[in-house]
Amino acid sequence: MDTLIEFFSLQDPNIRYVLAGTILLGISSGALGCFAILRRRALVGDAVAHSILPGVCLAFIIAGGKDPFMLILGAFVFGLLSMVTMDFISRNSRIAPDASIGMVLSVFFGLGVVLLTFIQTTGYIDQSGLDDFLFGQAASMVGDDVMVFGGLSLLILIVTILVFKELKLVSFDPSYARSIGYPVKRMEFLLALLMVLVITAGIQAVGVVLMASMLIIPAAAARYWTDSLRVMLLIAAGVGAVSGVTGSFISYTAPAMPTGPWMVVSAAFIFFLSFLLAPGRGEIARHIQKRRLSHKVACENILKTLYSMEEEDGRTDRLRPAKELRKRRHLASRRMKKVLSTLLRKGYVTYFRGTPDGYLLTADGRKEAKRLVRVHRLWEQYLSQHLQIAEDHVHEDAESMEHLITSEIEAQLRTSLGSPALDPHKSTIPYDSDEDEPAGGKSGDKHKQGGTP
């Protein structure tokens, strides 16, 4: 707890530096990552990140130790080189893009590991801090590093905001963009450049192995919450920033721990929450929707069953026991209870005590049941008449469609079919214009009305 307070009180200037650096990095990689995943370039980002390692090692060799400017130069050159190589391979050979990405990633990273081992074994270069570039070490950033890496992130962020409109168009519809004279090739190059730069900016805090996930995960999490690109960028930037804070906190309290994995874990945690909780698209919301739909379907099926029982014996005053309904619809008794209580609440059925106890359709319930039967039969008629589907095949489809047909679609069906009297199975299609039979009114005297069963 003390460390938490100490950390967030920001007394230590180094904490302020490190925090500023990682937050900026999180924001810019989150925002730029949106374009990467929307243009399906996420894997390219991963390849670029891995390919940076030989550049980092060469920077150590040339500068004879750690030098932030040299590092950025080396990383940038190799990042760009890998990008160009991938582009060249996919343009000039029959090798599929995924293969060329995998190839470049492993060859460059392999080369990097060779150089890394070389530096570590020869021992005449000051190799302190070199390991940090694999998995990141935010806390080892000193003032200079933060200025350079944080400054780079800030620059990327500003450029992204400035050309947001152009990037949006080029990402969504490059051929239209070209048709109105946008320099699409140059915009795509700019985007590639920004991606290489943001990866470069992340090598100290996150490390080359995991940097791509800081592009991908915040953006992927953000996509769950919104359908607007601008909002998606903002959310992804927020997720990136939060992950940055977590990473630097961990790295401050447990210096032996690399930062990159922690940033990724916290981003992944947010992704997981989004995956579960996001309204509309999240799993829980979808589950609830599904439950609701299946409950609605069950309720409507019971209504229809009550109606068809009335159709069969022509009596609207005979109590229908729950047991019989269950038998006809194969519902578990717990679900049956829920369904019936919903129908009671909506005023579609009433419950009466009698021998045995049972349910009656109310006028409203009968009207609704009639509507369901009507759209079911209209749909069957539509299928067999307009799509030439055999009569014995239309029922299954109508059974599921009847729950989805809105009143507008029903109106369209009726116009296109001319309100037919019979469905393909020669059953009458019930319309509302028919005189409503008196509802269970007079039967109310015969049975004692009860509460909910």
Added chain:
Amino acid sequence: MNEIEQTRNPTGNSSNPPLEVHDLTVAYDQKPVLWDIDFELPEGSLTAIIGPNGAGKSTLVKAAMGLIPASSGYTLIYGKPLDKQRHRVAYVPQRESVDWNFPISVMDVVLMGRYPHLRLFQRPGRDDRDVALAALKEMGMEPYHKRQISQLSGGQQQRVFLARALAQDASIYLMDEPLAGVDAATEDVIFQKLKELRDGGKTVVVVHHDLQSVPDNFDRAMLLNLRMIACGPVSEIFTDENLQKTYGGRLNILSQMIEESRQQRFVRESES
């Protein structure tokens, strides 16, 4: 190009046709798909590009817009090179060419039609939104302007693309199959709009698949199959001979089908 620069009239020479394409040849991997295409279109015309699958219709539109590299050929807009005149040409790509799950709204897409009128870094303003809304209204899509584009049907997507072209306020419209996969009602709306554009003095070119609806709706046609088979007023070039040349052996079945559907339409009309 220099001669063209010299002969152009700075006030916009009305004698120059809005759209000319000259000796356009396009090849993919050495295999030519368009061979020496040459045409000019007058102002206030509505032209259908007709041809079988793989005839090179989409390629013609794209190459004329400079979207794919051509082996030879050039496009002139009112007598001037295309690159200076791009804002005057509205291109409507095939619907399948974009990712409809992209996180933007209908309004955002239509606003893109205003981008040619905006400077670099400049955001669309209130006027642009008004123009975009008006364009959506013309296509009957105004109620959907806040929707995410993945929640549209195919015909609605097509209308959004057309609204974007309208918002661009161009003089020339090049459309790649704007009627593909739309229902009869939407087709009527779109044809109506195309005719309005033509009557307003615009030059409209449409890649079209449905031969049968050409004579009623278009005043010019280009019959294309690798080469330009014929180009001119529909009444003159829509001959059996030309169609035969364009569609080769397939015409027999095709003409049967046309006859068949004509009869069906007759029956349907007499029923209602």
